[in-house]
Amino acid sequence: MTPANSTELLDWLVRNQFLAPDRGNEVRAQVAAFPDAHGLCKELLRRDWLTPYQVNQLLQGKGDSLMFGPNRVLSRLGEGAMGTVFKAWNTRLGKLVAIKTIAKEHVAKEQAMKRFLREIATASQLDHPNIVLVRDADEAQGNPYLAMDYIDGIDLAKRVKQDGALPVPLAIEYARQAALGLQHAFERDVVHRDIKPSNLLVSKSASPEQTPVVKILDFGLARFASEQDNANRLTQFNKILGTVDYIAPEQIDNARGADIRSDIYSLGCTLYYLLAAKPPFPGADLVAKLTARISGTLPRIREVRPEAPAGLEEVMVKMMARLPDDRYQTPNEVAAALASLSKATNAEMKPVSSGQVLLAKVVAPTTGLPVPSAAVLIAKPVMATAVTAVPPTSVPSSTDDSLGFGETSASPPSRPRPTTEKAPAASSTLLIGGAAGLVMALIGLVLMFRMVGCSGEPAKKGYLTPGAAVRLKQVESRIYTDGAAKPLLVEIEREKFSGPVKVEFDPLPQGLSSEAIWIPSNKKQGEMRLTVSYGTSPFAAKLRITATAENLTDETFLDFTLKSSRNQ
Numbered sequence: 001m002t003p004a005n006s007t008e009l010l011d012w013l014v015r016n017q018f019l020a021p022d023r024g025n026e027v028r029a030q031v032a033a034f035p036d037a038h039g040l041c042k043e044l045l046r047r048d049w050l051t052p053y054q055v056n057q058l059l060q061g062k063g064d065s066l067m068f069g070p071n072r073v074l075s076r077l078g079e080g081a082m083g084t085v086f087k088a089w090n091t092r093l094g095k096l097v098a099i100k101t102i103a104k105e106h107v108a109k110e111q112a113m114k115r116f117l118r119e120i121a122t123a124s125q126l127d128h129p130n131i132v133l134v135r136d137a138d139e140a141q142g143n144p145y146l147a148m149d150y151i152d153g154i155d156l157a158k159r160v161k162q163d164g165a166l167p168v169p170l171a172i173e174y175a176r177q178a179a180l181g182l183q184h185a186f187e188r189d190v191v192h193r194d195i196k197p198s199n200l201l202v203s204k205s206a207s208p209e210q211t212p213v214v215k216i217l218d219f220g221l222a223r224f225a226s227e228q229d230n231a232n233r234l235t236q237f238n239k240i241l242g243t244v245d246y247i248a249p250e251q252i253d254n255a256r257g258a259d260i261r262s263d264i265y266s267l268g269c270t271l272y273y274l275l276a277a278k279p280p281f282p283g284a285d286l287v288a289k290l291t292a293r294i295s296g297t298l299p300r301i302r303e304v305r306p307e308a309p310a311g312l313e314e315v316m317v318k319m320m321a322r323l324p325d326d327r328y329q330t331p332n333e334v335a336a337a338l339a340s341l342s343k344a345t346n347a348e349m350k351p352v353s354s355g356q357v358l359l360a361k362v363v364a365p366t367t368g369l370p371v372p373s374a375a376v377l378i379a380k381p382v383m384a385t386a387v388t389a390v391p392p393t394s395v396p397s398s399t400d401d402s403l404g405f406g407e408t409s410a411s412p413p414s415r416p417r418p419t420t421e422k423a424p425a426a427s428s429t430l431l432i433g434g435a436a437g438l439v440m441a442l443i444g445l446v447l448m449f450r451m452v453g454c455s456g457e458p459a460k461k462g463y464l465t466p467g468a469a470v471r472l473k474q475v476e477s478r479i480y481t482d483g484a485a486k487p488l489l490v491e492i493e494r495e496k497f498s499g500p501v502k503v504e505f506d507p508l509p510q511g512l513s514s515e516a517i518w519i520p521s522n523k524k525q526g527e528m529r530l531t532v533s534y535g536t537s538p539f540a541a542k543l544r545i546t547a548t549a550e551n552l553t554d555e556t557f558l559d560f561t562l563k564s565s566r567n568q
Contacts, residue, residue, distance in 0.1 A: 006031050006040035012063065013044075017091045018072055023049060051075055068099050068140040071147055087150060090135070096150040097135055101143050113144065120146055122190060123219040130181030132201065132215045151215060152204050156270070157197035160277050168308050169342065170211075171274040174200065176338040177214040178267055182331035185219060186260045187485040187529045192219055193258045195266035196246040197273050244289050245279035246270060249322055252290060259483065261324040261534060264334055268319030276304045280320065294322075311341050329483070329533035332513060468497040470552045472545060477559035482511070483534040488558070490517075491525040492547055498522055501549040508543065511536030538562050 010031060014024035027044070034040040041058060044050040050058075053075045057066055066073040070092040077085040083101040090097045102116065120137035127133060136147040156174065160166065166174070178200055185192065192199075199217045244252075248265035251258050272280040280299045283289035298320055302313050315337045321327045328334045473491040480486065490503050503526060504516035511533045519526040528545075542557040 004037070006034040006037055009037045009040055009058065013050075016063075016067060016072075018054070018066075019044075019049060064141060068101075068143075068145045068147070069136065069138050071097055071099055071145075073099065083145075088147075090147065093135070098148045098150045100146045100148070102145065113139075116144060125188060126185055126190060126219055128181050128184040129213060130177045130215055131184065131219060132217050134219070148217075151201055153202050153212070153215075155198045155217075156200045156202060156214075156274060159202060160197065160274060165277040165305070166274045168275065168305065168312070171271060172312065172338050172342050173211055174202065174214045174274060175267060175271040176335050176342065178216060178270075179264075179331040179335040179338065181214075181216045182260065182263050182267065183335065185216075186263075186331055187531060189485065190219060191258055191260055192216065192263050192266075193251070194218065194247075195263050195270060197270050200270065244286060244293075245273075245281065248324070249294055250324060252294070259324070259534075260331065261327050261329065264319055264327050264331060265321075265324075267331075267334065268316050271316060271319070272299070272301060275301055275308065298322075309341060315341065325535050329511075329535055330513065330531060332531070333533070467495065468552060469495040470497060470501055470547050470549050470554050471495070472503070472547045472554045472556040474556055475545065475558050477561070478530075479561045479563060480530070480532050481563050482532050482536045485529060485531040488528045488530055489525060490519075490528055490545065492519055492554075493524070497549065497552060499549055501547050503528065503545065503547050505530070506544055506546045509539070509541065512543075532562060536562060538564050 010019075010024060010027060013019045014021060019027075027040070031040070034043060038059060041050065041055045045052065045055050051074050054066060054073070057063060057073075068086075068088065071088040071090050073086045073088045074096075075087045077087055077098070079085070083103045086099040086101070088097050088099045089095075117137055120134060124134040124137070132151060133149045134146065135149065138145060138147075154162075165171075178195070182192065182195070195216070201215045201217055202212045203215060205212045246266045246269040248258065248262040251262055269280050281289055281292040281296060283292055298317060300313055301316055302308050302310070315334070318326070318328055318337075319334060328337070471493040473493065475488065475490060478486070478488065492501055492503070494501075498521055500521050501519045502516055503519060505512075505514045505528075508514060512530065513533070514528055514530045517526045517528050540559075540561045543560045545556050545558060547554045
C-alpha cells in the first residue's frame with residue numbers, strides 16, 4: 001500500500017483498524033491542513049496515535065507488512081534464527097501480543113507448514129502461569145506467524161549479562177517456577193527441547209515486594225525446529241550451535257529422541273548459568289563444547305559460588321546427570337527439591353502475593369489442613385503482568401529470539417502509554433494494630449485454611465440434608481508405561497447433596513504422582529492426571545481413589561498395571 005495523499009492514507013488507517021473511527025473523524029475535519037501523507041503521519045506521530053515504526057513502514061509503501069490477521073504491528077522487537085519478533089495490538093482481543101514471524105525456509109514445504117501448525121496447536125493447549133500463552137498461529141501474505149501474550153519483562157540471558165550472576169535464592173526460585181511450567185507441559189505430553197536462559201522470561205512485578213514471575217517461551221516452536229529435515233549433517237550441527245551450551249547429551253545425536261528429562265538437564269545448565277554467569281561446559285568451539293558435555297567432568301557450582309548450600313549442588317548434579325535414568329524423572333521432583341532449598345536460603349526474599357505465581361505450586365502431602373489459595377487472602381489477586389509495556393520507541397532491538405511481553409488495558413490505543421495498575425488495598429483485619437489485631441488475623445487465616453481445598457477451589461456450602469451421600473463410579477483398569485502422564489476420567493453421583501467434591505488418589509506408591517481435583521457443584525465428572533516417573537519398576541496394584549465433601553466420603557479402586565518403556 002502506497003499512500004497517494006493524506007485522505008487516502010486516513011481512509012486506509014481507519015478501514016484497517018489502525019485508528020479508531022472517532023479518532024479518524026477528529027483528524028478528518030483537519031485533513032486539509034495536511035496536503036500529503038508525510039504531513040498526516042507527522043501529526044499522528046505527534047498525537048501518539050502511530051508509532052515511529054508504523055510511520056516508517058507506511059511512508060515506504062509497506063503498510064500491509066503491519067498486518068498479521070487481527071494483529072496490528074506497533075514496533076519491531078528483535079530478530080532470531082526462526083524469524084522476526086514484533087509487538088502488536090490484537091484488535092479481536094483488545095490487548096497487546098507478541099508476533100513471531102517464521103522464516104520461509106522453515107516452512108517451504110507443505111508438510112513442514114502442516115507440522116508447524118500442528119505443533120503450535122499443541123502448544124496453545126498449555127495454560128499455566130509459568131508459560132507464555134500462545135494465542136494464534138496462521139499465515140499472512142505468505143508469511144507464517146505465531147501470536148503470543150506480550151509480557152513486560154526481560155529474559156534471563158539478558159538479565160545476567162546486565163547485572164551479573166543472580167543471588168542464590170532468586171536463581172533457585174526462578175528455576176523452581178520454570179520446573180512447574182515444564183511439569184504442566186509434561187502432563188500434556190509436550191516437551192520443549194530448547195530450555196535456555198533466553199527462553200525464560202522474567203516479567204516485571206507489580207511491586208518491589210513481589211518475586212517476579214518466570215515464563216517459558218517458544219513451546220511448540222522449539223519442537224518444530226528440532227524436527228526439520230536434517231539430511232545435511234553439517235546443517236544440523238549449525239542449528240544446534242546456538243544452544244549447545246544447554247542441550248542434553250542425548251539431543252546431540254537424536255533431537256527427536258528428547259523427552260522431559262532432556263528439558264530437566266537443560267534447566268540444570270540454565271540454573272548453573274544464572275549462578276555462575278557462564279555455561280557449565282564452556283569451550284573455544286563447537287567440538288570442544290560437545291566433548292566436554294559427553295566426557296568431561298561435571299562442574300560443581302560451589303567452586304564458583306561457595307556460599308551456595310551443599311544441597312543445591314546435589315540437586316544440580318542430579319539434574320545434569322549424563323544419563324537420563326540418573327536424573328530427576330519429572331519436573332515436579334525438581335520443583336520439590338528446589339522448594340525445600342528455598343526455605344533454607346530465601347531469608348532475604350519477600351513472599352510472593354501474585355495469584356498467578358501461587359497457582360503454580362507443588363501440591364504438598366495432605367496434612368489435615370488444605371493449602372490456602374491466594375484468591376482468598378486478597379480481594380483481587382495482583383497479576384504479575386499488570387504493568388503496561390513502555391512505548392515502542394524505548395524498546396531496543398534484539399539479535400536473538402528472546403522477547404519482552406506485557407499486558408495492557410482493554411482500550412486499544414495505537415501506541416499504548418505507560419500505566420500501572422495499583423494493588424488492591426490490604427484487608428482492614430490485617431491492619432488492626434496491637435496484639436488483638438494479630439490474634440484476629442491469625443483466627444481469620446485458620447478459618448480460610450479450613451474453607452479452601454488443596455486445588456485452590458473454596459469448599460462451597462453443600463446443602464446437606466438427611467440421607468445425603470456421594471458415590472464414586474468404578475473406573476476402568478489402565479495400563480501405563482513409565483514416563484507416561486495420562487488423564488483419568490472420574491465420575492460421581494450425589495444424593496441429597498449439591499456441593500463440590502474433592503477427588504484424589506490416597507495414597508500413591510513411589511514413582512507415581514497426581515494432584516487432587518475438585519468436581520464443581522452440580523457437575524458429575526472431572527479429569528485427574530496420573531504421572532509415572534521414568535525408570536519406575538513394573539508392578540500391578542489396586543490404587544485407591546477417594547471422594548470427600550464435608551462429612552461425606554466414598555472410595556473406589558483403579559486396577560493399575562505398569563509396564564517398562566524399555567520393552568516397547
